[in-house]
Amino acid sequence: MKSVEQHISDVLDLVDPLDPIELDIMRAHGGVLAEAVASPVPLPQFDNSSMDGYAVVAADLAGASAQTPVRLPVVADIPAGDPSANAIRSGHCARIMTGAPLPAGATAVVPVEWTDGGQVTVAVGRSVPEGNAIRRAGGDVAAGSTVLRAGIRIGAAELGVLAAVGRRSVRIHPSPRVVVLSTGEELVEPGRPVGPGQIWESNSFMLTAAAQDAGCTAYRHGFIGDDPATVLDTLDDVLLQADIILTTGGVSMGAYDVVKEVLSRSGTVTFDRVAMQPGKPQGYGTIGVSKTPILTLPGNPVSAFVSFQLFVLPVLRRMRGLPPQPLPTVHARLAEPVTSSPNGRRSYLRAILEYDRSGDGDGVAFTALPAARQGSHQLSALAETNALVVVPEQVTELAAGSVVEVVKLPDLA
Numbered sequence: 001m002k003s004v005e006q007h008i009s010d011v012l013d014l015v016d017p018l019d020p021i022e023l024d025i026m027r028a029h030g031g032v033l034a035e036a037v038a039s040p041v042p043l044p045q046f047d048n049s050s051m052d053g054y055a056v057v058a059a060d061l062a063g064a065s066a067q068t069p070v071r072l073p074v075v076a077d078i079p080a081g082d083p084s085a086n087a088i089r090s091g092h093c094a095r096i097m098t099g100a101p102l103p104a105g106a107t108a109v110v111p112v113e114w115t116d117g118g119q120v121t122v123a124v125g126r127s128v129p130e131g132n133a134i135r136r137a138g139g140d141v142a143a144g145s146t147v148l149r150a151g152i153r154i155g156a157a158e159l160g161v162l163a164a165v166g167r168r169s170v171r172i173h174p175s176p177r178v179v180v181l182s183t184g185e186e187l188v189e190p191g192r193p194v195g196p197g198q199i200w201e202s203n204s205f206m207l208t209a210a211a212q213d214a215g216c217t218a219y220r221h222g223f224i225g226d227d228p229a230t231v232l233d234t235l236d237d238v239l240l241q242a243d244i245i246l247t248t249g250g251v252s253m254g255a256y257d258v259v260k261e262v263l264s265r266s267g268t269v270t271f272d273r274v275a276m277q278p279g280k281p282q283g284y285g286t287i288g289v290s291k292t293p294i295l296t297l298p299g300n301p302v303s304a305f306v307s308f309q310l311f312v313l314p315v316l317r318r319m320r321g322l323p324p325q326p327l328p329t330v331h332a333r334l335a336e337p338v339t340s341s342p343n344g345r346r347s348y349l350r351a352i353l354e355y356d357r358s359g360d361g362d363g364v365a366f367t368a369l370p371a372a373r374q375g376s377h378q379l380s381a382l383a384e385t386n387a388l389v390v391v392p393e394q395v396t397e398l399a400a401g402s403v404v405e406v407v408k409l410p411d412l413a
């Protein structure tokens, strides 16, 4: 059987970051920058006031105090956005608002609270240091300097920076279009009645949502039965909409494992058994003239979910232009003992991971409580958990209190 690490490496080899496109900055939200962004201008672009008050020559106020205020004539009124202020001379001042350009000649701004607020003349009851309440040109960003590196995700702060340096559009790696298709003759659309031996289809809903949570544009194509010609036709149909295709089901050893049957014939998709539980049967490769990547995940719902977290997420990250790192892991203390069958497969046990401050002293600040139901079909247990306890390939049991590696599943934003 193939190792988990080898399979991650094989699936990552299928994809490259998607070719960049230019988008309006608002639509670029959540995307990954495909260029370094520099500011064409200094920020601020001009010296300006950081307070509402009076632009003065600081030396004029050297002797000012509450008892002996200095009175200055107010020769101008400068709101934000007013570029027309004349220079002020010693002995004069200008009323100025926050963000308004500092008039030439002024060396400080006196906040209005230090004055009587006069509009013809103003009495100032304090001296003021040179440069007080002045925001200097270039004090935030020097002209030509890089403000955002290529490869970062555009969140709220990054959008603010893009707009502040005057960008209207930006080059980003587009969000991958993920098409999710499930297979299985027994499947029925939720909301419709199920007959004997049938089940409601759940994998395609779950994986479409997981791909959306991972920043992709995901489409649920739904499900099809086990007819080989229908599988091939449907894959052909979705090729145009997809940067990557995910399927579930039909990849193990059964007589009707149709995905494996039809794609094995293509010669471009490989089917392997990965040394893990759940998630053993995995297929990966490309299909169609455009060599669209396809990952065929096992049909058991928990197996499909765990396969998505371990293999699909890094692939989607690489397509988005992000480093394809796996989900983060932490060390945690097991709250209960666990067993794992001695089959050379690494187990990923669904568990509730909780922060535990009492463990801080020896560096293990989490506990992991494994779910009671660990079957690959036991989807309800999965929904209660937030982490995967890793039980190494050769380990068959672990006592309560053992320190284990735990994969943290993605949090919802």
Ligand SMILES: Nc1nc2c(c(=O)[nH]1)N[C@H]1C(S)=C(S)[C@@H](COP(=O)(O)OP(=O)(O)OC[C@H]3O[C@@H](n4cnc5c(N)ncnc54)[C@H](O)[C@@H]3O)O[C@H]1N2
Pocket (backbone or CB within 6 Å): 182, 183, 184, 186, 187, 199, 200, 201, 202, 203, 204, 223, 248, 249, 250, 251, 252, 253, 254, 257, 278, 279, 280, 281, 297, 298, 299, 300, 301, 303, 376, 377
């Ligand atoms: N003889 C062997 N049998 C099986 C092996 C094996 O090595 N030898 N491997 C087992 C493992 S491990 C897994 S995982 C499954 C994977 O099987 P398939 O990928 O072929 O999936 P199916 O047989 O189509 O379905 C498995 C199971 O999951 C249910 N299912 C499938 N699709 C959906 C869906 N979209 N929504 C909800 N539930 C779904 C399906 O009804 C089956 O119960 O094979 C084992 N067998």
Ligand code: MOO
Pocket (backbone or CB within 6 Å): 276, 277, 278, 279, 280, 281, 298, 300, 303, 376
């Ligand atoms: O590996 Mo299967 O994925 O055990 O359930």
